[in-house]
Amino acid sequence: MKIGIIGAGIVGSSAAYYLSKFGYKPVIFEKDGVATHASGFAQGGLNPNVNPFSIDFKLHKLAFKLHEEIKSDSYLKNLLNPEYVKKSIILLATNRKEQLSFKPLLKIFKNTSSSIKWLNPNEIQDIDPRVSNEILGGVYCEDYMEVNALKLSELFVKASREMGAEYVLGEVDNILVKNGSVVGLEVNGYKENFDVILICSGPWSTLLLEKNHINIPLFPLKGQILRLKNTGLDFKVAFSWGKDYLTQKEDGFLWVGTTEEKVGFDHEITSKAKELILNNVEKFFPEIKSLKIIKQTACLRPVTPDNLPIIGKTNISGLYIGTGAGRKGIKLGPAIGNLASKMILNKDLGLDISHFSINRFL
Ligand SMILES: Cc1cc2nc3c(=O)[nH]c(=O)nc-3n(C[C@H](O)[C@H](O)[C@H](O)COP(=O)(O)OP(=O)(O)OC[C@H]3O[C@@H](n4cnc5c(N)ncnc54)[C@H](O)[C@@H]3O)c2cc1C
Incomplete structure (x- = not known):
């Protein structure tokens, strides 16, 4: 055949x-x-x-x-090593609605996974003090993985x-x-x-x-990401909130994003997306402001x-x-x-x- x-x-x-x-x-x-x-x-x-x-x-x-x-x-x-890494991720609750939305999920996962728990803001800042006081807490998951x-x-x-x-x-x-x-x-x-x-x-x-x-x-749904040079301590844990995230990848850079743009097959990077991503990340990680942007990428997700x-x-x-x-x-x-x-x-x-x-x- x-x-x-x-x-x-x-x-x-x-x-x-x-x-x-x-x-x-x-x-x-x-x-x-x-x-x-x-x-x-x-x-x-x-x-x-x-x-x-x-x-x-x-x-x-x-x-x-x-x-x-x-x-x-x-x-x-x-x-060819695809660079799988196991790490933890914290799904941040950045507003009351998100905080409430995590509750039923936590209940479900309590029975299926022992590696998921709710953390209050102080516990999150103990893990990484760079997270701002604006967060209301977050769900800590141990079994997260990343790949290149x-x-x-x-x-x-x-x-x-x-x-x-x-x-x-x-x-x-x-x-x-x-x-x-x-x-x-x-x-x-x-x-x-x-x-x-x-x-x-x-x-x-x-x-x-x-x-x-x-x-x-x-349909195509455009997404943009920024790669930043981290000059401070490594981020050992990945963070996500809403449609955004921050994680330090194996290349050493902080990958932050993302956007969801319904703009057909256009896949150019834009300064508008850059500002949007930086604003969204700086709200919860204020120190990001000083970091240098190494690369901006844009590509299209196939979405139904x-x-x-x-x-x-x-x-x-x-x-x-x-x-x-x-x-x-x-x-x-x-x-x-x-x-x-x-x-x-x-x-x-x-x-x-x-x-x-x-x-x-x-
Ligand atoms: C910013 C961003 C971040 C993402 N982050 C994650 C993540 O963290 N985790 C996750 O699981 N997913 C993530 N995704 C989603 C993921 O990248 C996509 O869902 C996935 O890559 C789609 O793979 P694919 O093979 O279906 O399509 P594509 O990667 O688009 O591959 C399709 C290929 O087909 C080729 N092609 C098209 N037409 C033809 C033709 N006529 N002849 C020959 N070749 C053709 C194209 O050139 C292309 O290379 C992310 C997406 C974006 C945009």
Whole structure:
């Protein structure tokens, strides 16, 4: 079976990895380079604590299990270290509404995880005195992990190629369909036959689908991040509040962000976003003001209206899709790639993924 994958972000590269592990030699097509979009610029935060009553709980569990497997695989680590680190995170309550919203979650997690607890402002300042007095407390979680998102996708591609997968730099213009079935694709001006095609093209997935009359409400949501040079003590713990966060990554820089901008496919950095991010962070970490900005990045998350990913078959035989993980794509990406691969190969998925079917939008 000849399998083509469109897109070498976290989803496409992990799908290539799992298909290769199952003994296939997929061809990965990528228009701009491995993880040159969201998968290469994401913060790489992997939060294991998901509400056990949520629809995607089992998907998150699988995702975390796969990350743990990759993390402990010494062959992969020698090939390219994706820099997994375990650390704690404090989810700050910066207003009364947030404080109240944590209460039911704490109740749920009290029964499922011993590593989560409520901290009052003094306890948080004992951990890091740079947190301002304005916070009302926070939820302390021990099992948080971070990864170098760029290196993780690069690792998946590298490992796949070691097993015989092919990587082609080129933009797929069309998916070729005959009598309701995939027959191939058009790339760099030539046509190539395929039995199966997996679209993992992030927010651009819609463009390829539309050409085959499949319209889904997937959209790009721009996010910007600043990397700052920390001249003070290391931040040992990560912090998040609302849609923002501050964490010191393995590169030594403080990564702070982020924005949520619905501006189509524009992915330029803006000074407006820079000011917004700095203002939001300075409110709770006043010392940040004096730090030098080393880098500002912007990229596009693939988002669905119900914030759930899209995984599986389309209404064209042989055409599959894996995308739509929004703000959680680095965490969920390997699970989406893994499940899409198993679906293509008719293997047992181990969980019900009907909630993630593209049919919910058709
Ligand atoms: C600021 C920011 C911070 C984030 N932080 C986190 C985080 O901490 N934790 C987390 O879990 N997630 C995070 N995310 C989300 C995560 O980055 C994304 O959900 C994830 O990277 C999406 O991966 P993907 O493979 O679906 O898409 P992409 O990374 O966009 O990859 C799709 C690839 O397909 C290629 N492509 C598109 N069309 C074609 C074509 N026609 N032919 C060939 N190639 C094509 C593109 O060039 C691209 O490389 C963050 C996102 C942003 C924006």
